[in-house]
Amino acid sequence: MRSIPGITKPHQANLAVLKPNNAAQHIPDGYTFTRWVASMPWWTPLMILAVMALWPALAHAQSRYSTIQAFDALWRWMPFLLKSGFFFNVLISVLAMAIGTFAGVTLGLAQISLYRPIRAIAWFITQLFRNSPWLVLLFIVLLAFPFEVNIFGKIVRIPDWMKGVIGLSFPVMANISEVVRGAVQSVPTAQWEAAESLAFSRRQILWQIILPQCYKRMLPPWMNWYAILTMATPLCSLLGIEELITLSRQAMESEDNHPELLVPFFGFALLLFFAYCYPIARLTIWLERKFAVKL
Amino acid sequence: MTWTSDQPIVSIKGVHKSFGNLEVLKGISIDVMKGEVICIIGPSGSGKSTLIRCINGLNDIQSGSITVQGQEVHDPKLEMLELRKKVGMVFQQYNLFPHKTALQNVMMAPVLVLKKNKQDIEVQARNLLAKVRLQGKEDSFPGELSGGQQQRVAIARSLAMNPDVMLFDEVTAALDPETVKEVLVTIRELAEEGMTCILVTHEMGFAREVADHIYFTDRGLIVEHGPPSTFFSDAKDPRTKEFLSQIL
Numbered sequence: 001m002r003s004i005p006g007i008t009k010p011h012q013a014n015l016a017v018l019k020p021n022n023a024a025q026h027i028p029d030g031y032t033f034t035r036w037v038a039s040m041p042w043w044t045p046l047m048i049l050a051v052m053a054l055w056p057a058l059a060h061a062q063s064r065y066s067t068i069q070a071f072d073a074l075w076r077w078m079p080f081l082l083k084s085g086f087f088f089n090v091l092i093s094v095l096a097m098a099i100g101t102f103a104g105v106t107l108g109l110a111q112i113s114l115y116r117p118i119r120a121i122a123w124f125i126t127q128l129f130r131n132s133p134w135l136v137l138l139f140i141v142l143l144a145f146p147f148e149v150n151i152f153g154k155i156v157r158i159p160d161w162m163k164g165v166i167g168l169s170f171p172v173m174a175n176i177s178e179v180v181r182g183a184v185q186s187v188p189t190a191q192w193e194a195a196e197s198l199a200f201s202r203r204q205i206l207w208q209i210i211l212p213q214c215y216k217r218m219l220p221p222w223m224n225w226y227a228i229l230t231m232a233t234p235l236c237s238l239l240g241i242e243e244l245i246t247l248s249r250q251a252m253e254s255e256d257n258h259p260e261l262l263v264p265f266f267g268f269a270l271l272l273f274f275a276y277c278y279p280i281a282r283l284t285i286w287l288e289r290k291f292a293v294k295l
Numbered sequence: 296m297t298w299t300s301d302q303p304i305v306s307i308k309g310v311h312k313s314f315g316n317l318e319v320l321k322g323i324s325i326d327v328m329k330g331e332v333i334c335i336i337g338p339s340g341s342g343k344s345t346l347i348r349c350i351n352g353l354n355d356i357q358s359g360s361i362t363v364q365g366q367e368v369h370d371p372k373l374e375m376l377e378l379r380k381k382v383g384m385v386f387q388q389y390n391l392f393p394h395k396t397a398l399q400n401v402m403m404a405p406v407l408v409l410k411k412n413k414q415d416i417e418v419q420a421r422n423l424l425a426k427v428r429l430q431g432k433e434d435s436f437p438g439e440l441s442g443g444q445q446q447r448v449a450i451a452r453s454l455a456m457n458p459d460v461m462l463f464d465e466v467t468a469a470l471d472p473e474t475v476k477e478v479l480v481t482i483r484e485l486a487e488e489g490m491t492c493i494l495v496t497h498e499m500g501f502a503r504e505v506a507d508h509i510y511f512t513d514r515g516l517i518v519e520h521g522p523p524s525t526f527f528s529d530a531k532d533p534r535t536k537e538f539l540s541q542i543l
Contacts, residue, residue: 194390194449197351198404198456199379208407212394 031288033231034224037274037281045274048267055263065260074264077251085244086272089233092165092243096233097226100169104176111181114202122177129174134167135235141167142239161243164236172229179221183214220288227277227284234269244269298365304329304491305350305460310359312345319345321515322359327460330489334502337512338538343495344387346512347462350493351382363460380408383453384462387469389445391437397424397448398433401455409456416455423451427481443474447481454485461485463494499542503527511535 056067110122129137141163148157187210195205237245248265255261298304303326312320319342327333335343348354350361352368352375361368363382391400401420405411424433427447437445446466453461463482467475479501486492486505496502502509503523510520511532519526519535530536 190386190388190390191392193353194384194386194392196353197379197382197384198452199376199408200404201376201408204407208403209392213392 030221031224031285033228034281034284037227037277038285040274040278044278045271048271048274052264052267055267056260065258067260070258070260070264073251073255073261074268077248077255077265078268081244081247081251081268082272084242085247086269086276088161088241088243089230089236090276092161092168092233092236092241093226093230095165096168096172097229099165100172100225100229101176101222103169103173105180107173107177108180108184109206111177112184126174126177126181129170130178132171134171134232135238137170138164138167138235138239141170160239161236161241164233164239164241168229168232168235172225175225176222179218179225180214183217184210186217187213216291220284220291223280223284223287227280230277230280231273244272300329302365303327303362304331304364305493306360306362307346307350308360310346310349310361311357312342312349312354313357319515320349320356323512323515323517324359325510325517325520327491327493329459329491331507332486332492332505333494333508333510334506335493335495335510335512336497336499336502336538337518341512342515343512344464347384347464347493347495350460350462351379351384353384376408380456381459382462383456383458383460385446385449385453385464385466387465389437389442389449389469391445391448391452393437396434396436397429397440397451400437400448401452404452405455420451420455423454424448426454426484427451428477441474442470443477446470446474446478450478450481450485460491460493463492463496465495465497467496467498497542499527499539511538513538 053067053071056065056070107122107126110118111126113119113122142160145158145163145166148155150156184206191209191213192205195209200209233243234245236243237249240246245266248269252258252261252265305325305327307323307325310320310323311318323342323346325333325335335346337343345354349356350363350368356369363378366373366378368378391397392403395403398417398420401423402413402416405416405419406413421433424430427450429444429447429451432440432444432448435444437448440448450466466482467478470478475498479498482492482494483501483505492505494502494506506523508520509523509526511518511526511530511534513534519530519532527539530539
């Protein structure tokens with residue numbers, strides 16, 4: 001093959017040496033975030049701590065606020081930030097994941113429906129919410145949803161944090177939909193044929209034979225999306241929902257907004273997210289490798 | 296039209312089947328009587344597997360007709376599930392359900408499809424596994440069994456539905472030479488019990504031994520057929536002769 005400079009890609013040219021094909025490594029598989037978190041070394045939190053401790057000393061030039069004072073302030077706020085702040089992030093993530101998973105499984109099964117219109121609609125919804133910015137979805141839900149609903153004459157207020165949960169569950173739903181569709185389609189068609197020849201109905205094949213084989217395959221991507229969702233919960237602070245980041249900012253304001261507090265407080269938030277997501281990420285990658293070998 | 300047992304249990308008439316522009320079956324006709332064992336042999340790509348898959352509706356056909364016990368398989372009004380209860384099929388790649396044990400694989404269809412009593416089915420399933428010489432393997436998962444063992448579970452799984460016809464699609468093609476025999480022994484026993492069997496196979500010795508009738512297909516047509524006693528010794532068509540000379 002003649003190589004044309006600037007046109008022929010290097011790997012198409014006739015090489016004297018056949019290099020191993022590494023193409024597979026460059027295909028994004030949806031685990032980018034989790035792989036990144038899982039690949040962090042064990043001393044990452046120590047580094048965060050060091051930066052937290054160094055920052056007030058660096059900012060010292062402008063004022064007389066020391067590292068000790070900054071950490072003292074953080075220490076006082078810590079229980080509040082944990083209980084009222086981070087706990088709330090976890091709650092939002094758990095609820096959004098629950099709603100998103102339920103809706104996503106339904107949508108994913110609709111994507112493999114026998115009926116073309118249902119498939120088309122489910123595909124469209126999936127792509128729409130999968131490719132929309134999360135923050136846009138959050139704002140739409142916040143502004144479009146009523147702040148109270150009338151259920152059988154009873155006025156029920158929808159708190160803002162509930163809207164945050166709903167807003168975050170949309171992208172989760174769309175991504176879980178793709179996970180379900182992909183997992184079902186990854187089961188060899190021979191399994192469908194074997195079940196068909198035993199007179200199983202389509203519904204039975206799906207629920208008794210195909211889906212039980214998918215749970216293992218769906219678990220790592222599902223956990224991956226949970227970690228991504230958890231890291232996205234601070235988006236809610238932009239809606240004024242009182243989660244960890246909102247409360248950290250309020251805490252710093254009540255401590256007279258010393259610039260020295262910025263890194264210790266946000267560093268603490270970072271540490272909390274790291275402590276929560278790191279084990280999930282490690283477990284996800286471990287499960288992913290374990291199941292991949294057995295397929 | 297009601298079917299009586301003196302009529303062919305499976306009747307294939309002038310079946311044409313294409314995948315896109317590729318015509319795989321070009322007018323195939325075969326009659327199978329109850330209790331008969333039919334072997335379909337022929338070179339790869341001659342449409343053997345396609346034909347056998349048409350019999351239980353896994354593939355559709357363009358023209359012609361296939362009836363099982365007098366019922367048109369490709370009649371859109373036919374309740375496909377009812378047909379498939381009567382026709383068992385065993386595949387080349389076993390296709391056991393990997394998340395279920397051997398016993399569960401055998402029990403699943405009778406319990407979920409035929410809605411039979413679970414205790415009765417378990418007794419029957421254990422007997423079937425014993426029949427295919429797999430006592431003690433009831434609680435093994437397919438991944439823990441050898442190819443030959445998996446294939447015998449697959450046979451037991453099909454038999455658990457009490458089919459009237461069994462289809463075997465190159466069931467020994469993926470097996471080691473030493474495990475081929477254990478599967479063939481099982482099929483031979485079935486044939487001797489009077490089960491109607493349609494086999495696609497490359498095991499000529501086995502075909503000669505168990506078949507009542509042998510069909511040789513090439514390029515979508517039946518070139519020659521006859522009982523094994525005459526088929527292997529007095530083949531007339533040059534294509535059959537050539538094929539047999541390569542195989543035997």
